[in-house]
Amino acid sequence: MKIWAVGGGKGGTGKSLIANGLATGLAERGAQVILLDADFGAPNQHTYCGLRKPACCLAQFFENRKPLEELALETTVAGFRLIPGNLNSANTDSITWAQKQKLFRHLRLLQADHVLLDLGAGSQYDTLDSFLLADIQIGVISPDALSVENFYLFLKNLKYRQLGSLLSATGLKEQAREIWKCRADLGIRDTRSYIAHLRARFPELGERLDRERERLFLRLVLNQVREFTQLEMGRAVASSVRKYFQLEAEFAGHLRFDKDLWQQFGPDQPAVRTGSTFTLRQGLEGVLACILDERTAHGH
Amino acid sequence: MATEEERRARRLLEVAADATLEEIHGAYQLMMRIHGRSGAAFAAPGMDEFSAEARQAILEQVQAAYNLLCALEPEARPAPLAAPAAAEQPAAATALGRAREAAGLTLDQVAAETNVRREYLGALEEERFEHLRLATVNVRGYLAAYVRAVGLDEDAVVPAYMMKYREWRSRQDP
Numbered sequence: 001m002k003i004w005a006v007g008g009g010k011g012g013t014g015k016s017l018i019a020n021g022l023a024t025g026l027a028e029r030g031a032q033v034i035l036l037d038a039d040f041g042a043p044n045q046h047t048y049c050g051l052r053k054p055a056c057c058l059a060q061f062f063e064n065r066k067p068l069e070e071l072a073l074e075t076t077v078a079g080f081r082l083i084p085g086n087l088n089s090a091n092t093d094s095i096t097w098a099q100k101q102k103l104f105r106h107l108r109l110l111q112a113d114h115v116l117l118d119l120g121a122g123s124q125y126d127t128l129d130s131f132l133l134a135d136i137q138i139g140v141i142s143p144d145a146l147s148v149e150n151f152y153l154f155l156k157n158l159k160y161r162q163l164g165s166l167l168s169a170t171g172l173k174e175q176a177r178e179i180w181k182c183r184a185d186l187g188i189r190d191t192r193s194y195i196a197h198l199r200a201r202f203p204e205l206g207e208r209l210d211r212e213r214e215r216l217f218l219r220l221v222l223n224q225v226r227e228f229t230q231l232e233m234g235r236a237v238a239s240s241v242r243k244y245f246q247l248e249a250e251f252a253g254h255l256r257f258d259k260d261l262w263q264q265f266g267p268d269q270p271a272v273r274t275g276s277t278f279t280l281r282q283g284l285e286g287v288l289a290c291i292l293d294e295r296t297a298h299g300h
Numbered sequence: 301m302a303t304e305e306e307r308r309a310r311r312l313l314e315v316a317a318d319a320t321l322e323e324i325h326g327a328y329q330l331m332m333r334i335h336g337r338s339g340a341a342f343a344a345p346g347m348d349e350f351s352a353e354a355r356q357a358i359l360e361q362v363q364a365a366y367n368l369l370c371a372l373e374p375e376a377r378p379a380p381l382a383a384p385a386a387a388e389q390p391a392a393a394t395a396l397g398r399a400r401e402a403a404g405l406t407l408d409q410v411a412a413e414t415n416v417r418r419e420y421l422g423a424l425e426e427e428r429f430e431h432l433r434l435a436t437v438n439v440r441g442y443l444a445a446y447v448r449a450v451g452l453d454e455d456a457v458v459p460a461y462m463m464k465y466r467e468w469r470s471r472q473d474p
Contacts, residue, residue: 225460244350
């Protein structure tokens with residue numbers, strides 16, 4: 001079973017649409033798919049799926065100890081089930097550490113070929129940890145400087161989160177904190193030189209960091225493309241991720257801006273399947289084919 | 301058997317292990333175009349990672365990687381690209397034209413490289429579709445040749461351009 005995470009930092013770039021479209025595409029290929037709405041603060045996958053009033057939601061897993069599997073609701077797409085996010089529970093924008101660990105344990109037990117996590121915007125620990133947990137990590141950006149900048153911040157926070165977890169695991173957290181305090185004296189200008197310093201000082205940390213980094217492989221999707229001239233941004237961001245953040249990345253494809261899409265949300269049918277235009281579906285198909293390595297990927 | 305240095309150079313240029321010289325050349329042009337522009341929307345100049353020093357170091361690494369890979373090829377052409385500063389002064393009106401200029405190529409050179417008539421290349425570049433009343437398959441072929449010659453990503457550029465062209469065509473020939 002593969003866990004997919006769709007994230008990217010900025011809100012409104014189309015993460016939910018793409019998560020939904022990928023789940024639909026996988027199910028149409030005959031796979032058993034569960035999409036979990038992990039946007040704890042603003043869930044709306046149920047509406048994307050045409051389930052206006054879902055019979056259950058994730059809160060029942062946390063609060064009523066209901067098995068995760070039983071919360072997976074059938075959608076109108078055969079093989080595609082949805083675990084809706086919390087709709088009627090207070091304090092929904094984050095979960096506790098214990099809840100998160102429980103959720104991660106139970107995700108692996110779901111009866112599905114693919115489990116997709118639709119993550120919220122921002123760089124909360126829950127979001128970063130869910131992204132790091134995934135086997136297939138998808139970053140969604142739109143072709144504008146705001147979205148791209150937030151995406152880089154998301155990556156930077158991912159790297160910090162990885163480093164922080166490793167420092168805790170190796171008992172080096174306090175020493176690292178002291179080094180950061182004295183960074184000016186040590187000639188540490190930025191995060192890159194900080195990490196380089198830590199690597200040099202603690203070689204075992206560097207080795208573990210390398211192993212963790214190897215698990216990060218970002219598949220970039222460029223959404224809301226209006227002009228073909230914007231397409232190079234997908235390649236450029238993927239290249240920048242490799243060169244400036246030292247993370248493996250590839251440009252998995254793009255989706256054209258669909259001016260009529262907003263009208264499709266709400267009816268009792270999934271928006272991606274019934275309402276959207278041919279070009280949107282074509283874009284999603286291309287992204288999925290690239291991720292599943294069904295054709296030559298961009299950038300390699 | 302590729303050396304570690306050679307593998308590193310290919311990783312820097314983001315090309316496959318079996319990339320041809322032409323692909324290496326295109327990748328180099330693309331890297332210089334991407335990372336040579338300081339104010340591009342895909343950079344985040346406010347972040348430490350995108351400092352001027354970091355960008356300069358990347359450009360130098362790309363140049364060194366290209367030089368190394370070219371030196372391994374007996375028929376390698378010298379780098380035709382101007383310094384990154386030149387890539388920051390595009391004069392052409394369209395993205396295709398700017399990409400061509402950033403690659404340091406004239407339309408005549410692209411015509412010689414692709415065996416496509418200069419007039420068609422000019423019309424493609426300036427999106428003068430009325431001068432491209434050819435079979436769609438030919439337009440696509442000419443465009444793909446142009447895109448490869450100037451070092452753009454064929455998969456990224458051609459489908460969207462052709463969609464625009466077909467939309468124009470459908471309005472002309474309903």
